[in-house]
Amino acid sequence: MASTQKEQKEKAALTEMVKEEIATAPQAETPPKKRKFLLFIAILVGLIVVTLLVNSLLGGGVSFWGRGAGAYQAVFLNNGQIYFGKLSSLTSPFITLKDVYYLQVEQTLQPVKQGEEAPPQQNILLVQLGKGEIHKPKGEMRVNRDQILFIEDLQADSPILNGIKQLKESANQPPAPAQ
Incomplete structure (x- = not known):
């Protein structure tokens, strides 16, 4: 039993060490350019969805564009x-x-004279x-x-x-x- 308690303490200590390592490890951040691009894409998709929704509510189809x-x-x-x-x-x-x-x-x-053809x-x-x-x-x-x-x-x-x-x-x- 003593070995089981000892093993449990070691596992708990090891788990704490892993949690601490994860908490202090540098996080992989999304580069600012990539974040801006993703934000732009999200806004663009949102605008397209809103435009299509409004267009369909007005009884239009994609053919209305232009x-x-x-x-x-x-x-x-x-x-x-x-x-x-x-x-x-x-x-x-x-x-x-x-x-x-x-x-x-x-x-x-x-009226056409004799022998002549008149175009209509x-x-x-x-x-x-x-x-x-x-x-x-x-x-x-x-x-x-x-x-x-x-x-x-x-x-x-x-x-x-x-x-x-x-x-x-x-x-x-x-x-x-x-x-």
Whole structure:
């Protein structure tokens, strides 16, 4: 028994010595540059997570990035149609296009003299959805994303945007008085 107590005392003393060595041993510190880098990465990841969370709460998707508020896009469909408008609801199977316009081609045939071929004259019109159709749809549409080839942002000096601006200005003007 005496040897067991002696062994226990030696183990306790040895344990105390090891604890003391660990407590007084120089700790391996992270270099300041590495700490700053890790802090930068943590902040960056946090900002990305917050941005994605806010974006999803607003009904957007990653596809919203790069667009200014109220920007118009050209949406090219598989069937050759092109629609211009403001995109929303990009996270669902159907995107929503608001304030929609499209191009309509009118062909006028000129009377032709005998033996001559007259090329058909084309007049391209910008039409607001709901203004030129007999069924009077609302000014927005939902498009199956599988039918979309690609989407492009329109530049501020786009002829389409100029046409939209002109259409809106003419719609806001009061009718001319009858004479």
